Amino acid sequence: MTNKPNGIDVAALQQFAKGVAEDASKRSARFNVKTKWEHQTRSVATVSHYALGGVTHQRHFDIAADEPVELLGQNSAPNPQELLMAALNACLTVGYVVNAAAMGITVHSLEIETDGELDLRGFLGLDESVNPGYDEVSYVVRLHTDATRERLEELHQVVTRTSVNLANFSKAIHMKPKLEIVDA
Structure with a gap:
């Protein structure tokens, strides 16, 4: 077995995770x-x-x-909705590939397809009772490996539990808007 399954340096991943677990100053990531x-x-x-x-x-x-x-x-x-879905898919992709590598699973192919429907009356302000955002988003993970179904279900559970953008989609984020008026 290669020391970098799926192109991931598992030893470096483990060292990074150990540092985050042991040193509070390493726990923050800001984008x-x-x-x-x-x-x-x-x-x-x-x-x-x-x-x-x-x-x-x-x-x-x-x-x-x-x-x-x-x-x-x-x-x-792409429009903002497509970029939003692309960000979710990219985050999930990282989760599947990295966690699979950590579990000793080689990924042969991975595809994630995401779909959501908006009611434009909310976005256009035509009906205040209509959510301008998504009420539901679905995604399908198409994964080909040599692992057993049981191992892939375990991988799927790890990814759905730890994906940053899946959490962002699934839970409300406290937003702190601020308007700054710029003089011409």
Whole structure:
């Protein structure tokens, strides 16, 4: 067996987890995204840094968002709902691949498909009784490994219990909005 199943350095993962468990100063991860409107319904979010255990790490990624033409955009990028689902799927993917590696399971293929339906009356403010967000989101994990069904059920339970974005989807997050008025 390779020392990096699924490309994951399991020894490094275990060392990292041990450090987090033993040292309170290593328990914090902080992420930040700044989004600027470009035009019409298009915006670009920039990731410039994150902090792990109080240490800031620089990096740079741009993430564009736009609406389809039918929703008054130019269809130049995924819309915010698609990005939200992509973020959930990406987080779940990490969970399956990393936890499978830690369990000694080699993943041959993994696909996650997520689906949700919105009632646009809520978003458009046409009916205050209608939730502008999702009432239900479903996802299907298609996983091919050589592991037994029992081991895969165990893996599935670990991932559903520990996925950050699944928790974010499943539980209310206390939001702290603040409006800053910028002078021209």
